Amino acid sequence: MKRLILKNGRVIDPAGGVDETLDLLLEEGRIAGVEKKISLKGVEVFDAAGLVVAPGFIDLHVHLREPGYERKETIATGLRAALAGGFTGVCCMPNTDPVNDCASVTRFILEKARAASPVAVYPIGAVTRGSRGEELAPLYELKEAGVRAISDDGQPVRRASILRRALEYGGSLGLLVIDHCEDPDLAEGGAMHEGEVSTRLGLKGIPAEAESIPVTRDIALAAMTGHPVHIAHVSTRLAVEAIRAAKKRRVPVTAEATPHHFTLTHEAVASFDTRYKMNPPLRTQKDVDAVIEGLADGTLDAIATDHAPHTYEEKLQEFDRAPNGVIGLQTAVPLALDRLVRTDRVSLKRVVDAFSTAPARILGLEGKGRIAPGYDADLTLLNLRKEFVFQEKDVLSLSRNSPFFGMRLKGAVAGVFIAGTFYGAP
Amino acid sequence: MAMHHKDLVGIETLSPEEITLILDTAEKMAEVSHRPLKKVPALRGKLVVNLFFENSTRTRSSFEIAEKRLSADTLNFSASASSLSKGESLVDTVLNLERMQPDAYVMRHSSPGACQLIRPFTKAVLVNAGDGAHEHPTQALLDALTIRQKKGGFRGLKVLIAGDIAHSRVVRSNVFLLKKMGADVTLCGPATLLPPHLDSLGVKVTTDFDRALDGQDVVMMLRIQLERQKKGLFPSLLEYYKYYGLTEERLRRADREVIVMHPGPINRGVEIASEVADGPYSVILDQVENGVSVRMAILYLLLGGGDDETSHS
Numbered sequence: 013m014k015r016l017i018l019k020n021g022r023v024i025d026p027a028g029g030v031d032e033t034l035d036l037l038l039e040e041g042r043i044a045g046v047e048k049k050i051s052l053k054g055v056e057v058f059d060a061a062g063l064v065v066a067p068g069f070i071d072l073h074v075h076l077r078e079p080g081y082e083r084k085e086t087i088a089t090g091l092r093a094a095l096a097g098g099f100t101g102v103c104c105m106p107n108t109d110p111v112n113d114c115a116s117v118t119r120f121i122l123e124k125a126r127a128a129s130p131v132a133v134y135p136i137g138a139v140t141r142g143s144r145g146e147e148l149a150p151l152y153e154l155k156e157a158g159v160r161a162i163s164d165d166g167q168p169v170r171r172a173s174i175l176r177r178a179l180e181y182g183g184s185l186g187l188l189v190i191d192h193c194e195d196p197d198l199a200e201g202g203a204m205h206e207g208e209v210s211t212r213l214g215l216k217g218i219p220a221e222a223e224s225i226p227v228t229r230d231i232a233l234a235a236m237t238g239h240p241v242h243i244a245h246v247s248t249r250l251a252v253e254a255i256r257a258a259k260k261r262r263v264p265v266t267a268e269a270t271p272h273h274f275t276l277t278h279e280a281v282a283s284f285d286t287r288y289k290m291n292p293p294l295r296t297q298k299d300v301d302a303v304i305e306g307l308a309d310g311t312l313d314a315i316a317t318d319h320a321p322h323t324y325e326e327k328l329q330e331f332d333r334a335p336n337g338v339i340g341l342q343t344a345v346p347l348a349l350d351r352l353v354r355t356d357r358v359s360l361k362r363v364v365d366a367f368s369t370a371p372a373r374i375l376g377l378e379g380k381g382r383i384a385p386g387y388d389a390d391l392t393l394l395n396l397r398k399e400f401v402f403q404e405k406d407v408l409s410l411s412r413n414s415p416f417f418g419m420r421l422k423g424a425v426a427g428v429f430i431a432g433t434f435y436g437a438p
Numbered sequence: 439m440a441m442h443h444k445d446l447v448g449i450e451t452l453s454p455e456e457i458t459l460i461l462d463t464a465e466k467m468a469e470v471s472h473r474p475l476k477k478v479p480a481l482r483g484k485l486v487v488n489l490f491f492e493n494s495t496r497t498r499s500s501f502e503i504a505e506k507r508l509s510a511d512t513l514n515f516s517a518s519a520s521s522l523s524k525g526e527s528l529v530d531t532v533l534n535l536e537r538m539q540p541d542a543y544v545m546r547h548s549s550p551g552a553c554q555l556i557r558p559f560t561k562a563v564l565v566n567a568g569d570g571a572h573e574h575p576t577q578a579l580l581d582a583l584t585i586r587q588k589k590g591g592f593r594g595l596k597v598l599i600a601g602d603i604a605h606s607r608v609v610r611s612n613v614f615l616l617k618k619m620g621a622d623v624t625l626c627g628p629a630t631l632l633p634p635h636l637d638s639l640g641v642k643v644t645t646d647f648d649r650a651l652d653g654q655d656v657v658m659m660l661r662i663q664l665e666r667q668k669k670g671l672f673p674s675l676l677e678y679y680k681y682y683g684l685t686e687e688r689l690r691r692a693d694r695e696v697i698v699m700h701p702g703p704i705n706r707g708v709e710i711a712s713e714v715a716d717g718p719y720s721v722i723l724d725q726v727e728n729g730v731s732v733r734m735a736i737l738y739l740l741l742g743g744g745d746d747e748t749s750h751s
Contacts, residue, residue: 208635212450214550214571214610217633284551328529330549332570 021060068100068390080109183239349423
């Protein structure tokens with residue numbers, strides 16, 4: 013029997029209200045005991061003194077790019093970065109080529125992932141065939157192949173009637189609908205946030221309302237159908253406020269925010285550096301503050317990376333022509349610890365929740381997201397005192413489109429346990 | 439006094455002293471264009487590449503004349519004839535041209551920030567001839583030279599810029615320059631052609647053209663492009679002319695010694711009446727002439743032409 017005692021870690025289990033120094037017994041890939049002191053003769057001991065022990069982190073929003081865009085990223089390289097970044101599970105978006113809109117693509121992703129990495133992959137299926145926004149993808153078939161959530165990410169579900177049908181049909185199957193909220197008409201041609209900086213730079217802007225209007229629509233349809241909707245990458249104060257109000261009315265809505273949206277503002281675009289180009293775009297300081305407050309009070313349930321790899325040459329273009337997106341798997345946790353926890357703006361327990369318990373709950377993953385007997389032995393270990401400078405050579409992803417090189421961060425991932433096996437951070 | 443920048447990418451980073459230096463140098467250059475032999479050897483043996491990725495007749499001609507009057511060798515590289523239609527990236531185009539040992543690039547491009555993109559890939563001097571709706575620094579400098587000639591200076595001068603503010607590179611460079619030099623700037627146009635947060639540039643903003651004209655020393659009209667109307671930004675050209683066209687009657691609200699400017703090409707009967715464009719207050723053709731002098735000055739200063747080479751020819 014494979015057993016291991018994790019000793020003297022600061023165990024944080026948000027769902028159980030636990031934050032204290034405890035020992036864990038891991039047995040056959042599960043958590044078998046959580047006690048003040050566990051001593052068993054002949055059982056291997058892992059010293060976690062000085063480390064935070066959290067439920068395994070799950071990233072709700074990753075672009076692994078395979079199949080179809082293997083020059084940007086592969087399932088293997090993406091998962092390598094995820095593991096190093098402290099994630100025990102990731103959801104991969106369906107905007108591959110072909111789009112993940114049928115069981116064969118889902119099975120391909122799952123098989124590749126299992127062969128490549130211990131990190132669990134939860135493929136997200138397309139809402140509509142080819143993510144073209146016209147007719148529903150075979151949602152039953154996708155669910156049976158292992159899909160838990162559906163999204164046409166990269167673009168919104170344009171038509172309200174299609175979103176309604178997706179919520180009704182998919183929701184009744186237990187599939188979570190994730191929407192990339194962007195009014196394509198208001199956002200048309202935009203390369204950055206519409207504001208002072210876009211006016212100064214002469215770049216076409218995307219107003220905050222291009223996000224908040226569809227968020228309001230989605231909330232109305234979630235209330236109407238009674239099925240949950242999850243709002244991807246919330247970037248504006250207006251959207252945070254709309255979601256907060258909807259939650260008060262007990263509408264089944266959840267939401268996520270990305271590290272770049274709580275770290276950077278549109279001022280960064282003044283350099284015309286395309287590493288600052290993403291969708292939704294970097295917003296104002298007021299929006300950043302609202303996103304942080306939304307994370308603090310739980311309006312925004314989860315932190316997700318929207319890890320979006322692009323090649324060097326794709327990003328080495330005119331700003332308005334370059335593709336949107338930044339990589340984020342290796343910087344998400346340190347940015348959250350440095351920018352949210354160290355600054356006392358969000359509690360450590362809430363950040364742990366946003367990375368683990370909340371995503372597991374949103375996806376309905378059994379056996380994940382808690383540190384309690386019977387749960388899977390998936391754990392993320394954090395070293396809050398470690399300071400480091402993130403450098404380009406540290407990138408394990410195939411692409412290097414990160415705006416965070418050279419940034420000094422305090423708080424790092426020490427490693428993860430997946431099904432009871434330890435994988436140390438590089 | 440010399441330029442503190444290797445390139446002229448925008449007005450935003452220039453100091454008032456550098457602006458004054460360029461204008462003073464341009465005044466000296468003007469004389470060359472009136473000689474029987476319109477040429478000085480200042481940039482003899484220098485290669486200037488005119489990289490135009492967007493149509494432009496007047497800016498390109500003006501640069502080319504400036505280069506020739508300074509005796510530079512010129513290469514005209516335009517997008518239609520180039521490898522860009524074959525899918526070569528901007529950076530690759532520059533890397534290739536770089537091996538032909540150019541001393542300067544003059545670049546016009548439809549994307550804001552195009553100069554910032556290529557700057558790390560070239561040793562040559564870079565002169566922005568317009569990047570999207572971002573900056574058009576030589577236009578602002580030739581406008582400034584014209585204003586200084588007619589008005590003597592900038593401090594406290596009331597300047598109105600009116601028309602398609604949202605899509606204009608001219609307006610941004612002009613605002614940066616005029617604010618640096620102490621002028622009082624108002625921007626005016628229909629609300630759909632005024633981008634949000636313009637006030638953050640330190641200017642007054644209004645949609646009321648008639649009242650905006652009151653007491654102005656300088657009125658600068660911007661070109662209206664027909665496709666803006668098709669995109670629904672204003673109802674019709676006729677309505678535009680009625681409320682935002684500069685007519686003789688309207689112009690009476692401005693200062694008695696007002697000058698009327700326009701970066702060209704003008705749309706007669708759309709943003710400006712013919713009587714105004716051709717009238718006594720118009721300095722539109724002076725702007726064109728000053729364009730050559732200013733571009734000569736910039737190339738001369740950035741390419742390090744010897745000190746007094748303009749005087750003996």
